[in-house]
Amino acid sequence: MVITPQEQQVRLARLKTLIVSLNEVAVLQAVADLLHDGVSPRDILLCFQNGLGEIGEMYQRGEYYVSGLILSGEIMRQSMRLLMPRLVKEGGAVGRSGLVIIGTIEGDIHDLGKNMASYFLEAHGFEVVDLGVDVPPRAFLKEILQREPNAVGVSLLLTTCLEPLGRLVHLVRATYHGRQAPPIFVGGGFMTASTDPTLAAEVERLGVDYVVRDAFDTLNLCLELTRRGEAEATD
Numbered sequence: 001m002v003i004t005p006q007e008q009q010v011r012l013a014r015l016k017t018l019i020v021s022l023n024e025v026a027v028l029q030a031v032a033d034l035l036h037d038g039v040s041p042r043d044i045l046l047c048f049q050n051g052l053g054e055i056g057e058m059y060q061r062g063e064y065y066v067s068g069l070i071l072s073g074e075i076m077r078q079s080m081r082l083l084m085p086r087l088v089k090e091g092g093a094v095g096r097s098g099l100v101i102i103g104t105i106e107g108d109i110h111d112l113g114k115n116m117a118s119y120f121l122e123a124h125g126f127e128v129v130d131l132g133v134d135v136p137p138r139a140f141l142k143e144i145l146q147r148e149p150n151a152v153g154v155s156l157l158l159t160t161c162l163e164p165l166g167r168l169v170h171l172v173r174a175t176y177h178g179r180q181a182p183p184i185f186v187g188g189g190f191m192t193a194s195t196d197p198t199l200a201a202e203v204e205r206l207g208v209d210y211v212v213r214d215a216f217d218t219l220n221l222c223l224e225l226t227r228r229g230e231a232e233a234t235d
């Protein structure tokens, strides 16, 4: 069934309301229905990012407690099971076996977005080494030196974790000293629409090579970096 753009807008707005009110059963049903009716999984994902962003703001205003954040994470996790196969299909071209190291920086335990990005890359032919959450800069560096990846993806959702991110970038640059270090890119709720857009600039000022907004961005960037690496190797 194909629905009109207007109807799609109304139904996505309804989905966002259900997400924000933490109505797990209704959210899962709405996601299944939207996918069934041909709505792009990317639009649905965007709806989640916005909805979770609003929950975060409500948490800041004291309208939700940490339990609200936990439940929103669980709803996202359940919904990802429905969304991921379709997102992968929509992602397009299959990548050429690049290697990407990914992890959530020290002090931060958010992992939903990181897992999504990892899964997405793997589904498109990349080898992903996922270091998990709360990863100290030195642990990143050890893996980078051992594995020499095409790129390093760092997840960051907490403002307080800018400092360890800066340390990581500094450590990598200092260790490579003049040699070409693997590019470092950063993703995570910190940079998405619901947060202050100037923060992305702050992250870039730390010397990060790229900032990605979602799993699609991540895939396109990694494809491009692998292509560039191959071109340089044949020069």
Ligand code: B12
Binding pocket: 045, 048, 049, 052, 053, 054, 055, 056, 057, 059, 060, 066, 069, 070, 072, 073, 076, 102, 103, 107, 108, 109, 110, 111, 112, 113, 114, 115, 116, 117, 153, 154, 155, 156, 157, 158, 159, 160, 185, 186, 187, 188, 189, 190, 192, 194, 195, 212, 213, 214, 215, 216, 218
């Ligand atoms: C769910 C959630 C939690 C869950 C996380 C569950 C989990 N397993 O991840 C739990 C309950 C554990 C949690 C805990 C806390 N949280 Co919290 N949390 C959230 C919330 C609501 C949603 C995050 C999320 O998963 N979004 C969905 C995913 C899919 O979206 P995403 O992260 O943007 O990911 C996409 C892209 O960014 C990209 N991407 C993401 N990661 C990566 C990584 C790489 C490498 C790449 C390439 C791409 C990429 O791809 C993804 C798909 O498109 C956010 C609100 C928000 N605005 O994001 C707050 C939020 C991040 N949390 C916040 C806070 C304050 C906390 C706590 C400190 C609360 C407390 N007092 O305990 C703790 C911190 C714990 C810690 N040390 O990390 C604040 C951070 C504020 C700040 N500026 O620092 C936020 C912004 C809420 C707010 N507005 O106050 N949280």
